[in-house]
Amino acid sequence: MARSTTRVCAVALVAAAVLLECGAGLRLGTHVARGLRQGPQRPGWALHAKKTKKKGGSATKKKKAAIGGGFGAVKVEATPEEKAVAAAVKKVKADPTDEKRWLALASELGQQEEYADARQVLEAGLTKAADGDLLSSALGAMRRIPPSEEIEAAKADVAWPGQDDTEIWHFDAAKQAEVGFDRYSVPEAPRPCNRGTVHASGEDLIFASRSAVIPPEECDWVIEQMDKAAEKAWMQDKDPNNIGADAIYSRPFPDRLWMRDMPGVKAWFDHRLKTRLFPMLQSLYPHIIPKPNDLRCHDAFISRYDASRTASLEMHRDTTSFSFTIAMNRATDYEGGGTSLPMVRKNEDADFAPGAVKTDIGGVVSFPGQCWHGGNKVESGARYIIPLFIFLDYNKSGKDRGYVIDQLRDAGAIGDDFEMVF
DSSP: OOOOOOOSHHHHHHHHHHHOOOSSSTTTTTTOOOOSSSSSSOOOBOOSEEEOOSSOOOOHHHHHHHHHOOOOOOOOOOOOHHHHHHHHHHHHHHOOOOOHHHHHHHHHHHHHHHHHHHHHHHHHHHHHHHHOOOHHHHHGHHHHHHHHHHHHHHTOOOOOOTOOOOOOOOHHHHHHHHHEEEEEOOOOOOOTTTOOOOOSSSSEEEEESSSSOOOOHHOOOOOOOHHHHHHHBBBBBGGGGGGGGOOOOOSEEEEEEEEGSSSTHHHHHHHHIIIIHHHHHHHTTTTTOOOOEEEEEEEEEEEEETTTTTTEEEEESSSSSEEEEOOSSSSSGEEESSSEEEEEEESSSSHHHOOOOHTTTOEEEEEEETTTTEEEEEEEEEEEEEEEEEOOOOBBBOOOOOHHHHHHHHTTTTTTTTTTEE
């Protein structure tokens, strides 16, 4: 299992901190999961990942054709920000094999809060740079680690459930009432994430569904697949010098199993992100999340809290925009458990007090990642959850994702064969 490292040069750390909220550089291939307190970035891989190839020429070329250059054409003066990006693109064009030029372009975009294109620039740079260590370090959690060839081959033979259910849930008032959500508050607003998730107060920040968002029969199927892979694949804290897989926790991290290690499970999960989970989250925080497609998920694994093994998880804060958990087995299978909070209340008439929030199988608990939270102790039995760590992946300017990739194509720094990774 690869481990995080801080042995990258300062320029990568600066870019990572500004661009992707990283506190430490990460080697390509790092895929340890660990909770974060106030420091390093949570590594993992970008889920809901599909590759979309540009067709019909770049948006930039189309725009130029629409404007025209003849008599009466209006010349639009570029903004200082656009000029800075153009200058960085020009430097990349001069030597696409120099990863520091790609890093400088991504860093400029990060400072402008053009996060979606900053990530695509880092991905594009990895296809061209002679040495991509700095780019991989800057990508950190955004770098997707694919399944092994063995798992990928086995996926074709797996008929995962729900694939015929293509309806995208629109969580309007009627759907929210149908599912039912309990709202919880914390004493004060969590600190903002670097991606602009600012909350005015701690009121109504935590949501717990009263009914299943994920069908229980699908949860049962995932647990079955987990049981098939678990004997050899559970990741456990056996090294006392490597607690929490990355020496972040003072106590061991619960056992976890990567979705990419179970044939068909990641495909199922990506499907439910698109059809239910992302639309749900956007509807609960509409003042922060413009649309479901602006969300990206990282660190997908199944975590096991076992009364006879690791039964709880200490208080911590994630560096994500949002985090949430899906209950994967029935509440009758265990006692205790849930997402623990240092101070919480369910309604305005109640006093703040330490507590835990949990749901039954298929239910979801969501909250801003910067809220202090932990895993409440499981007193008996075992509790299985999928924790999700969500980032906003958008451009502050409102420009479509990939507009800088278009500029790089026009400049000849990359070819039409580069496929943007989502």
